Amino acid sequence: MKNLCLAIIMVFITSCKKDTNKSQINYKTETLDVTTSIYPEPISKVFHAHGGTDTWNAMKTLEFTIGNEKGDELTTIDLKQRKSRIELPKHSIGFDGKAVWVFNKDTTNYQGNAKFYHNLMFYFCGMPFVFSDSGIHYSEAEALNFQGITYPGIKISYDDGVGASSDDEYVLYYHPETYKMEWLAYTVTYFTQEKSEKFSFVKYGEWQTVNGLLLPKTISWYHVENGAPTEKRNEVIFKDVKISKEKLDASNFIAPKGSFIIE
Template sequence: MKKEIELNQFPKAITKVFKAHGGLALWHKMHSLEFKIQKQKGYEVTLTDLRRRKSFIDLPHHSIGYDGTKVWLLNKDTIDYKGNPKFYHNLMFYFFAMPFVLADDGIMYSEAKPLVYEGKEYPGVKITYNSGVGESPDDEYILYYDPNSYQMVWLAYTVTYFSKEKSKTYHFIKYDTWQSVEGLKVPKTLIWFNYEKNLPTTERNRVEFKEVKFLEAPPEAAVFEKPDGATFVD
């Protein structure tokens, strides 16, 4: 009964999307997630505690972690990390964990104008956040789904982390291929698109998720703690 009450909190369309990807009940059974992304100089391996949203990313020259309160960075050698660890520590997890992360607390839903791409129309659900939710509560997302299968196809999103101001510019990701892991349908290949007038145009780059693992047991807590030699990121 508890799950039925929870599902009744969501609009009918996104409830069907969750179901098409394995369902929230199965997602909530999982406590640990790991995946790999191929980079130019090796693999990027991400481990996430799905309950506490702690994260650990192991890269060829660096490690990034989030202990539940602070983000830390470890340089393994003399090569400086070029990105922003606070912005990146959960970025690929969030894109990978669609559509299930759109059932998080503090989210508001509304109907969005459908996306038409190459002659096909995809209905949309717009996602906004209550004030104070996450690092960037002014971010907005639009999930576009196949009207027949209710499988997710596109994600449009704004980025407000750096400007701290609402944006009217949407970036676009096509959820191009999927894989089934422990009964959950999760992304295999994402394609970032160039965009014009808030519509996707041409392919920009691809990311493939490999060796995806879900576990019902939580990961070891120590892996997320700042190791010797690492520094907290302000």
């Protein structure tokens, strides 16, 4: 009996030593096999199809050019702080991290809404990765049927206070086989500050691979009837798209002398 008790005690002591050793593992240096995404599976697969969030998060600067009837406009974005600068033929628009500014290059006054526009086209060009920002909620949306293809939908909503219009709602539609983004539906509450049930639809037509990421080349707005897209209305082409790990100096986003600060 005495030998049996001694054996039980020795097993207990050995077990405690093993548990103590486990608690002393330095998990800061230990390599762990973590495969769970912080995003729901559907949106994770969309991000993966476009190059992955690890690649996107490593980038610091995005640059692209779009054309319109008044001439090309060059947009530069600090991806980490979301500072921006847009060079137009007669104007410059920027956001220095605190305020939006406008600089008139001649006597022509800028007629648009700079506070609304300074990052507008960036969000379209940064798809789908702008939907990996913090403060976002994902849920399943009703699928979109268009020309014989059923596109599953992911509804995007924001926490209160996130962005300039946290009541905006978005639905990302992806191809059921490739998981590439195909459509974007969105509401605009910036001007009314009220929730809207009127969705606009944008078709992501062509993509281009830039530094390991699949980014938009052409997007098209569609006419909408009964809450669904019908015919193409207009198209935007993203030219000379560049994305890099290099961070631009903050001076690139500072308002030039003589600029107007938009309150």
